[in-house]
Amino acid sequence: MNCLKKTHFFYIPLSTLVLCLLFSSCKEKKEKEKRDEKKEKPTIVDVIVATPQALTSVVEANGTIIANETTELRPEVSGRLTYLNVPEGKSVAQGTVLARINSADLEAQVQRSKVQLEIATKTEERLKQLLDINGINQSDYDLALNNVNTLKADMEYTKTLIDKTVIKAPFTGTIGLRQVSPGAYVSPATVLATMQQLGRMKIDFTLPEENSDLIRIGNTVKIKLEGRDTTLRRATIIALEPQANRQTRNILVRAVLDNANVNPGAFAKVIINNSTDKRAILVPTNAIIPDDKNNQVILVKNGKATYTNVQTGLRTDNNVEITQGLSMGDSVVVTGVLFAKPDAVLKVRKVVKR
Structure with a gap:
């Protein structure tokens, strides 16, 4: 009983087999025709004709x-601010005192040097008299004179440091926003304010x-x-x-x-x-395809897309000058650039007028 069932299932009528083969063949043929039709479907593009146009060099x-004039107001020495006159947003004249830093220790040092200088000067004068009568060696007098000159130099150096504790306007201009407050400890890295000459x-x-x-x-x-x-x-x-x-x-x-x-x-x-002014071939900016080494445009030749390397020159708002790579009369693709593959079939929808 089981043997009869298997034999009945195995045999297929010849007519049914022929119909299946014919149906499969027709289906494959239609699918191939669809693929070929899709493959050969042209890409629709718009083009411009390369012609020289007037170009004004605008960069x-x-x-x-x-x-x-602009500057940052900074102190030259470190110390605590004892005076601050920084009028925010207002104009100040050149030489106006804007800030002072505590200089009491430097002034005391100047007074000390003055006392030492007086004593050294009297000593130098006495030794000079002795030298004139050959009472001392020349070297003893030179040491005394050197001491006097050293104290004078020290005083001048200290006075220079005192001058640096006063911050003045370097030019006539407008003060910006103040960055510190009176009594603050400042250093040469501290910005008191900015100053602009407007x-x-x-x-x-x-x-x-x-x-x-x-x-x-x-x-x-x-x-x-x-x-x-x-x-x-x-x-x-x-x-x-x-x-x-x-x-x-x-x-x-x-x-x-x-x-x-x-x-x-x-x-x-x-x-x-x-x-x-000069005449040059111009193409729209969107027609340029940038590459790692070159710029390219797509030309329509024999109904197909041809990629061509070009060299660009001056640029305007919407166009680019082509200095090399195009000839008069070339058809340059300006729309559909992203869909036009190399050697793809193209269909020109219209020629764009400029």
């Missing part, structure tokens, strides 16, 4: 506003070494202050750092800002124009 740089503002900015030919002492640049009035201001270049930074290869430039009421430390955008 932008980041700058920082600085005061004409009458004439400067701006420091860095520029790539390759653009150094755009900068000359006496030239003017345009300044745009961020977060304030967007009116473009003018600044006159007064100095350049002769050595480029070894890490960034940038040059530090300083200019004087004309008529700008702005706080030191503020950020500003520096705009430098080149008086010479």
Whole structure:
């Protein structure tokens, strides 16, 4: 009974087997057609035609506003503050006494040296008289004279230390916030306050070494202050750092800002124009594919994507100058860049006009 059941299950009608094979073959064929259709489906892109366009050399740089003069008020000697006159946020004249440090011990030392100097001077005078009559050796008199000169030098040194206990305004300017209180013990590392001269503002900015030919002492640049009035201001270049930074290869430039009421430390955008215009091939910034060593663009050639290395030059807000790698009439992909693989089939949707 079991043997009959197994034999009945094993045999399959021939017609059913043929139908299964035909169905499987059709299914595989359809799937292959779908894969081929998907594989050959072109990527839709927009292109621009490479043509020379007018290019004005405009270079932008980041700058920082600085005061004409700025300093940190620090004592030159250590001690306790006996006098403090630091008017926060107010202007003070050059030479104004801002603080004094206790100098009682130094003044006492000066008085001591005065007494010693009087005695040493009288001794030197007596020995001089004896020397004139050959009553003493020359060496004895030289020792006495040396003692007098040493005491005089000690007094001058002590007086210099006393002068250092007085902190004066180094220039006419505005005092910042006071950092200490009267009676505090201070040292040369202590900052009493900062001081700025705000009458004439400067701006420091860095520029790539390759653009150094755009900068000359006496030239003017345009300044745009961020977060304030967007009116473009003018600044006159007064100095350049002769050595480029070894890490960034940038040059530090300083200019004087004309008529700008702005706080030191503020950020500003520096705009430098080149008086010479030229014609160059420009492509949108998003068409550039950066690589480890090169920049690339995608060209449409024979309906396929061709990656081409290019060299870039000046940059504007939205475009980049191509100095090498493109020829007039080349079709450059500007949209769909991320989907266009090398040798992929491309379909140009439209040519972008500029």
